Amino acid sequence: MDLSRRQFLGKAAISAGAAVVPLADVQAAVNDQPARRGGDPGKRYGMAIDLRRCIGCQACTVSCSIENQPPVGQFRTIVHQYEVKDNDSEDTAAVMLPRLCNQCDNPPCVPVCPVQATWQRRDGIVVVDNEQCVGCGYCVQACPYDARFINHDTQVADKCNFCVHRLEAGLLPACVESCVGGARIIGDLNDPDSHINQVLRENYDDIKVLKPELNTRPHVFYIGMTDAFIERIQGESGLWFDSEHGGVMGAVS
Amino acid sequence: MNVAEIIVPQQEVAWLPWAVQYFFFVGLAATAAIIAGVGEFLRGGRWQRLQPAALLVAVSTGVVAPIALLADLHQPGRFHHFYTDITPWSWMSLGALILPVFMAGLIGYWVLWQRERFKAQGAPRWLALWAVGRWSGRRVMPWLAALMTIGAMGILVYTGSEVMIVKARALWHTEWLILNLAMTAFMGTLAAMLYAQSRIFRATAGDQRFTLRLFVLALLGTGAGALGWAATGWITDSVSFQAFGRLIEQFAYWRIVFALSLGVGIALLVAALWMLRTPRGVALSWWMAPLALLAAWSFRWAVLMDVQTVPKYGAGLYPYHLPLGSDGLLGILGIFGLWLAVMMVLPGIIAGREAANGSVKMSEVAHG
Numbered sequence: 001m002d003l004s005r006r007q008f009l010g011k012a013a014i015s016a017g018a019a020v021v022p023l024a025d026v027q028a029a030v031n032d033q034p035a036r037r038g039g040d041p042g043k044r045y046g047m048a049i050d051l052r053r054c055i056g057c058q059a060c061t062v063s064c065s066i067e068n069q070p071p072v073g074q075f076r077t078i079v080h081q082y083e084v085k086d087n088d089s090e091d092t093a094a095v096m097l098p099r100l101c102n103q104c105d106n107p108p109c110v111p112v113c114p115v116q117a118t119w120q121r122r123d124g125i126v127v128v129d130n131e132q133c134v135g136c137g138y139c140v141q142a143c144p145y146d147a148r149f150i151n152h153d154t155q156v157a158d159k160c161n162f163c164v165h166r167l168e169a170g171l172l173p174a175c176v177e178s179c180v181g182g183a184r185i186i187g188d189l190n191d192p193d194s195h196i197n198q199v200l201r202e203n204y205d206d207i208k209v210l211k212p213e214l215n216t217r218p219h220v221f222y223i224g225m226t227d228a229f230i231e232r233i234q235g236e237s238g239l240w241f242d243s244e245h246g247g248v249m250g251a252v253s
Numbered sequence: 254m255n256v257a258e259i260i261v262p263q264q265e266v267a268w269l270p271w272a273v274q275y276f277f278f279v280g281l282a283a284t285a286a287i288i289a290g291v292g293e294f295l296r297g298g299r300w301q302r303l304q305p306a307a308l309l310v311a312v313s314t315g316v317v318a319p320i321a322l323l324a325d326l327h328q329p330g331r332f333h334h335f336y337t338d339i340t341p342w343s344w345m346s347l348g349a350l351i352l353p354v355f356m357a358g359l360i361g362y363w364v365l366w367q368r369e370r371f372k373a374q375g376a377p378r379w380l381a382l383w384a385v386g387r388w389s390g391r392r393v394m395p396w397l398a399a400l401m402t403i404g405a406m407g408i409l410v411y412t413g414s415e416v417m418i419v420k421a422r423a424l425w426h427t428e429w430l431i432l433n434l435a436m437t438a439f440m441g442t443l444a445a446m447l448y449a450q451s452r453i454f455r456a457t458a459g460d461q462r463f464t465l466r467l468f469v470l471a472l473l474g475t476g477a478g479a480l481g482w483a484a485t486g487w488i489t490d491s492v493s494f495q496a497f498g499r500l501i502e503q504f505a506y507w508r509i510v511f512a513l514s515l516g517v518g519i520a521l522l523v524a525a526l527w528m529l530r531t532p533r534g535v536a537l538s539w540w541m542a543p544l545a546l547l548a549a550w551s552f553r554w555a556v557l558m559d560v561q562t563v564p565k566y567g568a569g570l571y572p573y574h575l576p577l578g579s580d581g582l583l584g585i586l587g588i589f590g591l592w593l594a595v596m597m598v599l600p601g602i603i604a605g606r607e608a609a610n611g612s613v614k615m616s617e618v619a620h621g
Contacts, residue, residue, distance in 0.1 A: 031418050032342050081260040114345035115334040134334050135327025137267030144421035146264050155327040235256030237569020
């Protein structure tokens, strides 16, 4: 059994018990997690992404950009695309990997913030106050998932927040709403009957998170991901980057 | 299985070249302040005679460093949030508290030290107010020196720690980084002091020789830090050492960085040891200053900028093109220019009559 699955076992136990233990009674030694604030303490949002259902259409990328208006070329979520070739059979396949903030249970981006402009809500969502942020970039460095960036318009840290404004209005996040294959499932992990918990239970043996060894305890769970994508990509990098288009490889013809 | 990236975004650097400038100048300021602090507590000897050169380096770099730090914020106008929302669990927030303490100690100590000198030697007319009055700051000076020295140690600890704590960047995630940043800063400071002693203060050969010996110690310390990182990394299989090994294996750029670091370090050590052997060598040792300062600066560039071009998840390296504007070249040149401007005035103040009259040796001044 691989590490990520073992990690998920712990997670599953928590979900089954219907009580996510917040990093309880945190005290503030240097780089310790500060207390969570705001949000519904009864909930713990998480997302399952079924890679078998993702076709790489980038509808999530586009709808997120329309909803959250990051500058052109900067993304709160984007679908990474890879070509995977089997060395023996020479078969090739396209792999789609939607990426977004993992809303970690032990988010390394939070304790580094020198001005408390970013914090974790009690429902698990990590948010940024863009009027408090000084744009020091420390959280961008600390995130192992490249989920954060310095927004070129606001000059402060920006990231996916599960469209918390939509969740609170009873709507789905833009990316979930627009996903044509139904690959993205968001829900309350504290609710044993929630759709996400059903999906996670059904795919119990096929759930992985990114970089589990960092002990960040991500709450974006991938279903159907090969082990080659858990850690750093070992392979060919994109041949070129295009800085005029936000440095996204393949973004222009 | 062979994986090729088709669509992946490039992550921009979040810390700009301003950060390199800050780490460079504040490192010099802190290490020079420690040397000046020792001079205060070991008065009447050669450590005290290092003070003019040490304070020149400490004050000139110390006033420049915070400006580079401010500029590295993407929202510099909000810097007061560091003080309205003090965050004891963040190294950077602790740094925001340590920096003003250090600056207060440094500037406070220097002002009184300078006053003492002006009173003994006479102040130039335009600075006559500096020495006015009968009061002496001597009784406060040890306290200010203590504040300066402890603050300087705080600077060295916090700057190293705030980088070291970032687990997401494997190369940074080693305690040795704190030592390596400090040791290369000592190397740069002592090289700058060699220059100042020789070209500005006309210090005695004996005093220059003492500085050169300290410079050799700093080089050995730098080497020991690098060896310690490599040896412990090899034995314990540390993430930092593993990441470095992978970069060396995969990328010619990192092999060049490694070869240059090794080459320059050994060249400086051999040159310094050779110069120590003869008085003529000691007299020429200030020539090493530009190379040693460049080495200290380049180490910070490699650590802070080059490491940001290593993808945390993706393959390969992100390309980084130095922008020409204030986020890049202009920022770098601007901070060096500011330091140059300070250096056009400060040596004249600190050296006083020494600079005007080359026959006055620093040792004679120090002994009254």
